[in-house]
Amino acid sequence: MIVYNPMDGEAITSSIKSMPRHCFLMTKLGRPIPEQVNVIGDAITSICSQCGFTVIDASTQITGRDFLLKIWKKIAATPLAVGVFHEDIPQKTQSNIYYELGIAQALGKETIIVKSPNIEMPSDFTRTEYIEFDINFSVNFSKYLDELNNQAEHYELMADQLENNPMLSIDYLKRAFLITGNDQLRNKARKLLKEPGLSSRAKTSVEQLTASF
Structure with missing residues (x-):
């Protein structure tokens, strides 16, 4: 997900530290x-x-x-x-x-x-x-x-079904991780980053920032 600074409308190009649970x-x-x-x-x-x-x-x-x-x-x-x-x-x-x-x-x-x-x-x-x-x-x-635990399971399932859309899959994994704190979800996101065309992306790219949770 591309997120924007509410102060100037510019895209955020630095990671925001996750606070699961x-x-x-x-x-x-x-x-x-x-x-x-x-x-x-x-x-x-x-x-x-x-x-x-x-x-x-x-x-x-x-x-x-x-x-x-x-x-x-x-x-x-x-x-x-x-x-x-x-x-x-x-x-x-x-x-x-x-x-x-x-x-x-x-x-x-x-x-x-x-x-x-x-x-x-x-x-x-x-x-x-x-x-x-x-x-x-x-x-x-x-x-x-x-009920949030069920929602997290849904997000992980969506991530698995969207393997051909790694950007969206990573975002769903992040949402599931924030609810559960399960580090295995982080590992799945990092694995997706190794897909062809993603591993060489800049550290400030949307893909890299999304997966840095």
């Missing part, structure tokens, strides 16, 4: 944080930990550089993005979360919305499956995380 959490970060929003975030973090996922957000790393680019790279590095929506989150912050969800979906990430029962979603999301933060949240969110 990580979840990028999109929520209210600046103080004051509504109490119930904290409760939702803590619940997501706890369940992710139980399922072997590490939760990070935009405040996890301090780079001293552009904030949007940092968020973009974190989303690109992880397999999963979770957006939290609650009526006590300011509209401006909700707009940022919607934007970040769009980035995640455009980059082929697994995305899920966690919402309070009372908040209404925009019309563009009326067909999007979400998880409500209610008495069934722990069960439903755990089911969702478990």
Whole structure:
């Protein structure tokens, strides 16, 4: 996949370090944080930990550089993005979360919305499956995380069936690797790079960058 810098629109020609088994959490970060929003975030973090996922957000790393680019790279590095929506989150912050969800979906990430029962979603999301933060949240969110393993199997199967399209096959292997952390998927991608016409490609080529996960 060719990915572009959100700041200048130019293609990214350096690799982004992969963060398999990580979840990028999109929520209210600046103080004051509504109490119930904290409760939702803590619940997501706890369940992710139980399922072997590490939760990070935009405040996890301090780079001293552009904030949007940092968020973009974190989303690109992880397999999963979770957006939290609650009526006590300011509209401006909700707009940022919607934007970040769009980035995640455009980059082929697994995305899920966690919402309070009372908040209404925009019309563009009326067909999007979400998880409500209610008495069934722990069960439903755990089911969702478990389902990601099936999605990873699907991506690996697609990669195997696309052996004549190594670029797309490598991208599917990367998506499966980010979900599972299985190093065998990395090895399969590197093997594809040895195909005729690919092994001699420049280190900054799309093929080499995609396979450098």
